[in-house]
Amino acid sequence: MNPEDTPLEVHDLTVAYHRKPVLYGIDVTVPRGQLIGIIGPNGAGKSTFIKAVMGLLPPASGWVKIFGQPYKTNCHRVGYVPQRESVDWDFPVSVMDVVLMGRYGHLKLAQRPSKKDREIARECLEKVKMLPFANRQIGNLSGGQQQRVFLARALAQESDLYLMDEPFAGVDAATEAAIISLLRELKSRGKTLLVVHHDLATAREYFDSLMLLNMRLVGFGPASEMFTAEKLQTTYGGRLTILSDVVQAVGNQA
């Protein structure tokens, strides 16, 4: 099979924190050009999964391949949006500085960003409608604006595979809509996106495929196939009352 068609292949991935496994034997092959939601309850290992894919957490076993190569070889083809809480927003940098950081993967050690890198960063800021704030210190932004800065930084990476950790956390409905249309545009350009998402109600509408996680892979496939009461019950464990409520709510919507 052509490695270009499998942006991400994970085989028997197990990750442990302090010897307690959080992810067991994940096997998944992600096809190209899809918008994929990773859903599951709190503590299911959603963030752990994407961190382990990028080698931020050492796997206890298994391997990860990005376009057929180990992560290190192809790291420049992966874009990352971390959780907003993962950085200190009082840090003395401007919005522009942060977005430029997305270009660093394409620069050599000690090489300065060029005019072209700045131009790319400006374009990315424009896409998320944050160009007017380019010179602001990043702490002087609302939560949704901060999230868009992170998104612009990932866009500046010009990657083929994007991993996003809760990009919708703490943003208002308008920003959420803007982000999702941006993600769809990326998908239409042949990019592959894996997005950690916590809202079941919108999951089916937003994503082509879903990856159901609860310490193990419960299912991976087209969103319509994943959205069955049985699969969701397995994913969300014993909390049946909540689950049936949500499934019903989604059913009413459809």
Add this chain to the structure above:
Amino acid sequence: MRRYAPFLLIAAMLLVPEMAHAARISELSESSLGGRALRFFTFQDASLRNALLGSMLLGICCGLTGAFLVVRKLALMGDALSHAVLPGVALGFLWNMTKDPLAIFVGATLAGLLGAGTVQLLRSTTRHKEDAALGFVLASFFGVGICLFTRIQNLPGGNKSGLDKYMFGQAAALGQGDVMLLAVVTALALGLVLVLYKEYALTSFDPGFARTLGLPVSILHYSLMLLLAFAIVSSLQAVGVVLVSAMLVVPAAAAFLLTDRLAWMLVISALFGMASGALGAFFSFVGRNMPTGPFMVLSASSIFALALFFAPRHGVVTRWWRRRSQSARIRRENTLKAIYRVLEDHGFRTEQVSLAELAQQRRVTLEEATKEVAELKRTALVTISPSGEPALTPQGWQRACEIVRNHRLWELYLTHAAHIAADHVHEDAEKIEHVLGENTVRQLERRLNYANRDPHGRLIPGIEDIRAGTATMCATRVPGYGGAEP
């Protein structure tokens, strides 16, 4: 400070006999204060030049490294490392019983790295977090160092070793070799920061993201820690073990208050460090061989205090001043509003407002009302008649209309759009009226279909009324100004 008390006591006991042995410079220095200051500025003797140059270099390299420590939240790491090098200094001295800068440099660097390694080990193998690990390393290494120092003092010739200068620093004792060492370390720090600025900035801000890009995050981190160890060790002679951490943290912390760009923070921090170093050397020299460290730290802390109080954006005094002028503005606007209300009660038939009515409306005493009116006169918003009654000037009228309009539009908006009961909206409008911008007001007007009555049935002054002024208003518009009467 209590944590240090026992160590400081021992250190002080070590120092007392040493005070009698004045260092070389003071023996040939002028007796008067002015004379010594003059000597300082004319750079007559080589040891003084060394002292000054060394102190400034020290300030630069500590300022640069310190800035990264502060943004990485590793400020305490500097403290722990600087204390951890003490046993290394003693062992370096014991190597051949002289103050050989190189032997001491090597010994101290090794001890510092051992300390840093111990912190790392404690963090990764036990349940302890960084703070406990740092505290342990700081105290235990320092304790060992003090024991070794005491040992050396008791050796034959040990009390002339000059090692005590490593405790609180003595810039005057800097030799040619020490200054060379400082120059090399400062050049290294400058070079590394210039070349790898982008990498250091990214790994400080978001190390996780940096790793996903394939950057060698741990190598970068350890290179900074090594630089930190070098900076500390080469600074010891001039500023002392106990206070070198302050030179790492204080200039950087002051710079952080003044800017929100990392590159500027580095520059400002290095400059502050250099200035503190020079000032410390100066005071230490003028004050007849006082220890340099405390003076450097005092200078740095003074700079920090200035930044803390007067920084343009984050300064305590500047913020207080901004708040003060803001509350003065709000007070003025409330007085204007009250004048408007009094005029309104009289159907805008007069221009003068009686002070008693104004005081009644503002719920203040006559004296307070007089003061408020005087304040309005000072800002040309009212004129005062010979009998003391205020009348609005055109600017005053305009501002009063705007405030009343803001207040009533906001009340209307809250009751109509947010469905809040009419008797709940006044308090909120009292605050909002002072901050509504022109654009928001336009939006509110559109949203409310240019309504002209507030929820309590009072008229909302419109743009025309503001342009018209009081006189025209009472002649032509009352009742039913600001558009047709509904």
